[in-house]
Amino acid sequence: MDELAIGPVAAVLKLFDVVHGLETPLLQDAPGDFPGYLTVLKPWDSCPPANDWSDPKHGSDFNCRYFLGRYMFCQFNCNGESYRAFTARPLIFVDNEPGPSKRHRHHPQLEPQPTTARSPDAFALRSKRTNRTPTQTSGGEMDGGGGGGSTSGEDGKQEKHLVLANKLFLLSQPDVDDLSKVAIRADVLSAVKSDDMAALFEALAATGVLEPDAALLAEMRARIDEEIRKLDEKIADAEENLGESEVREAHLAKSLYFVRVGEKEKALEQLKVTEGKTVAIGQKMDLVFYTLQIGLFYMDFDLISKSIDKAKKLFEEGGDWERKNRLKVYEGLYCMATRNFKKATSLFLDSISTFTTYELFPYDTFIFYTVLTSIISLDRVSLKQKVVDAPEILAVIGKVPHLSEFLNSLYNCQYKSFFVAFSGLTEQIKLDRYLQPHFRYYMREVRTVVYSQFLESYKSVTMEAMASAFGVTVDFIDQELSRFIAAGKLHCKIDKVAGVLETNRPDERNAFYQSTIKQGDFLLNRIQKLSRVIDL
Numbered sequence: 002m003d004e005l006a007i008g009p010v011a012a013v014l015k016l017f018d019v020v021h022g023l024e025t026p027l028l029q030d031a032p033g034d035f036p037g038y039l040t041v042l043k044p045w046d047s048c049p050p051a052n053d054w055s056d057p058k059h060g061s062d063f064n065c066r067y068f069l070g071r072y073m074f075c076q077f078n079c080n081g082e083s084y085r086a087f088t089a090r091p092l093i094f095v096d097n098e099p100g101p102s103k104r105h106r107h108h109p110q111l112e113p114q115p116t117t118a119r120s121p122d123a124f125a126l127r128s129k130r131t132n133r134t135p136t137q138t139s140g141g142e143m144d145g146g147g148g149g150g151s152t153s154g155e156d157g158k159q160e161k162h163l164v165l166a167n168k169l170f171l172l173s174q175p176d177v178d179d180l181s182k183v184a185i186r187a188d189v190l191s192a193v194k195s196d197d198m199a200a201l202f203e204a205l206a207a208t209g210v211l212e213p214d215a216a217l218l219a220e221m222r223a224r225i226d227e228e229i230r231k232l233d234e235k236i237a238d239a240e241e242n243l244g245e246s247e248v249r250e251a252h253l254a255k256s257l258y259f260v261r262v263g264e265k266e267k268a269l270e271q272l273k274v275t276e277g278k279t280v281a282i283g284q285k286m287d288l289v290f291y292t293l294q295i296g297l298f299y300m301d302f303d304l305i306s307k308s309i310d311k312a313k314k315l316f317e318e319g320g321d322w323e324r325k326n327r328l329k330v331y332e333g334l335y336c337m338a339t340r341n342f343k344k345a346t347s348l349f350l351d352s353i354s355t356f357t358t359y360e361l362f363p364y365d366t367f368i369f370y371t372v373l374t375s376i377i378s379l380d381r382v383s384l385k386q387k388v389v390d391a392p393e394i395l396a397v398i399g400k401v402p403h404l405s406e407f408l409n410s411l412y413n414c415q416y417k418s419f420f421v422a423f424s425g426l427t428e429q430i431k432l433d434r435y436l437q438p439h440f441r442y443y444m445r446e447v448r449t450v451v452y453s454q455f456l457e458s459y460k461s462v463t464m465e466a467m468a469s470a471f472g473v474t475v476d477f478i479d480q481e482l483s484r485f486i487a488a489g490k491l492h493c494k495i496d497k498v499a500g501v502l503e504t505n506r507p508d509e510r511n512a513f514y515q516s517t518i519k520q521g522d523f524l525l526n527r528i529q530k531l532s533r534v535i536d537l
Contacts, residue, residue: 174432198261202221456493
């Protein structure tokens with residue numbers, strides 16, 4: 002405490018007496034007395050003039066309980082919420098702004114004061130006063146973090162080539178306007194030039210995505226050849242003069258360079274060479290992740306599938322949980338891209354609380370995929386437990402437009418709001434490189450889910466009532482349901498004359514019995530045929 006105090010104990014006590022004397026009038030008329038309160042504090046705390054601290058954002062609800070000096074414990078109420086702070090800088094306010102965390106805001110006229118490093122006792126006092134760990138902010142999150150969806154910092158950066166792959170995908174979509182494509186094309190050219198992706202540039206120029214430029218292509222190839230020569234020299238030097246780990250690192254550097262310049266076949270070949278120099282299971286897993294990223298860039302599902310199987314075999318020999326959890330996200334993304342939504346949902350839900358795969362996409366995109374796949378894969382009870390009430394999803398779902406309304410309106414049976422939110426999400430689904438090929442299928446599955454949920458509540462219902470619930474016309478409902486009934490997606494029949502829908506829920510036990518009888522008859526027929534062959 003001695004390190005934090007700025008004056009003798011007598012001065013602190015005197016300051017406390019001044020503040021304590023002001024407490025009663027402050028509680029009675031906070032807006033009127035607060036500037037005067039700060040004026041009284043000024044001689045003791047070197048504050049700026051009182052009017053500089055007036056903040057209309059807090060309004061008349063600002064109620065200061067007590068400030069114990071410049072380096073002391075502070076507690077005040079703002080808009081009905083209680084805040085505590087302990088600071089080694091001049092007096093602070095805590096903004097009562099909406100968002101995932103409350104932020105400390107220092108007065109703009111106050112320069113940071115030179116202070117010595119805090120002692121463990123000071124941190125312990127701060128922790129005890131606020132009932133939080135020393136690294137936790139007033140909003141309940143860790144310092145430097147932005148919650149689950151933050152992509153800041155080295156671990157939060159999306160892999161550059163996957164960003165480039167998404168931009169190339171957008172350039173091929175007719176739904177993207179021409180003005181946006183001009184900006185995207187400029188970004189693509191900049192990314193290709195910065196990484197010397199000569200092979201990709203040549204392919205894009207051949208297809209008309211980029212303008213051909215022979216001089217630029219020759220320049221990039223020259224830089225690639227020079228860099229490969231240097232890498233080969235490092236490998237040779239490591240093999241002659243250094244140890245096995247240095248040799249592996251030299252080969253890995255060459256592998257990553259081929260990945261960077263977009264030489265797919267050479268990168269895969271060099272990664273195999275690097276794997277032969279690798280002993281540790283974790284390092285082998287990292288090489289598999291590089292291979293998976295190459296497969297995702299080129300949407301090479303055969304390569305992705307083989308790499309996932311290889312990773313699973315490696316995990317049978319060992320491996321850490323962090324890499325196992327990362328593999329779940331890679332596999333979930335592969336399952337979603339190949340229309341195995343049920344398995345993708347299971348893998349995504351297992352990874353919600355352990356997500357670290359920021360090289361693929363940000364956390365809010367991960368939640369977007371999780372919610373979309375869960376809606377068509379989970380029953381109503383599981384959806385409530387695992388998605389609707391999941392705190393990790395609740396913290397991020399508001400960042401994705403229409404996603405919260407899409408999920409909650411379905412669960413709360415607000416079908417008109419659901420269709421409005423669903424129409425808002427369709428554009429995002431169509432412009433997602435993993436979901437776009439399954440756009441029509443996903444649209445059908447979602448409508449099947451929502452129609453089935455509505456019909457489960459009725460034995461019979463008029464088509465007019467159903468059309469009103471969904472905010473559409475009767476003719477639209479008639480056309481929609483007739484297609485789904487004919488395809489066996491909905492178990493009901495339409496009485497067109499009476500304008501009524503009659504549900505005929507399938508009896509699962511009866512259906513299982515009939516299936517068993519049918520399979521038994523088939524087995525008996527096969528046995529009889531086999532017996533005739535044996536007799537002959």
